[in-house]
Amino acid sequence: MPNTKRFPLALAHTAATLYYLQDATQAEIAERIGTSRATVSRLLQEARDRGLVRIEVLPLPAEDPDDLAGRLRTALGLQQVALCPATGAAHVAEAVSPVVAATLAGVGLEPGDVLLVSSGRTVYEIAQRELPGLPGVLVAPMVGGQDEPEAWYQTNEITRRIAAGVGGTPKFLYAPAFPGRRLRRSLVEDQEFQRFAKLWSDARCALMGIGAPPLQRQSIPGFVPTDEEPLAGAVGDVASRFYDEQGTEVAYEGADRLIAIPLEVLRAVPVRIAVAYGDLKVPSIVAGARGGHFTHLVTDPATASGLLSSLEEQ
Known part of the structure; x- marks a missing residue:
């Protein structure tokens, strides 16, 4: 007789939610959930069998991807826009990673060059996938560490993973992202920190995620005062530096304590690759480009179309 044993519906739903939506x-x-990968695979199959998941086969894109990328590059005033193949929303991270790797490989980084990386879920996901060989490159974080449970806020760990992936050398930042004023004064006066901060100024390339509007995000560092009025006008951030619709940095109480690359220093880095996708990030991407915070954008066709529509409405 066939095996008719079923898992609890709620458990199959949890597995499907985590896999397809998160x-x-x-x-x-x-x-x-405290089980094996084989059981998770069976849970996902059961979620599909019991109608909890609908798999959609997307139509071929109506617009040529190269033309779409070219139009968006011109509209945003960037050096390059690279698009991943069209895919479902739950799997864009997998689709953009090879495009990010190809973009990094095309920069021409040499031994001793500095590659800066941001924290955030997008860069964390990329750090776990295949990266181009960049032997001898120095990899350094753009922001201090954060006392958060989510792995994508652990900047030194992201740095370590990317350095291992490219065959480079990690340069760790032993400082919290948001120290008290006394500690911050000690840090900026410390010669070791000053040597590290010089990596920001000397960098040849930066790889960063773009944060969604802070008041609309499901996950945000605990030090960010989302109840403060100035952040109501913020539409995005890079390296925890929040900016408004014009790309101008938003000041809030305590922002001067932040240990992160200043935006004016970031804008001086020759190649700045932003990776961002999803409807929620459309205004964040537009404003970030307007502020000159990145030169290259890696995204998916759906977001690219949304960006062009948004720009046409302005």
């Missing part, structure tokens, strides 16, 4: 891997789901 981009969790099967290994991450197994660890979170």
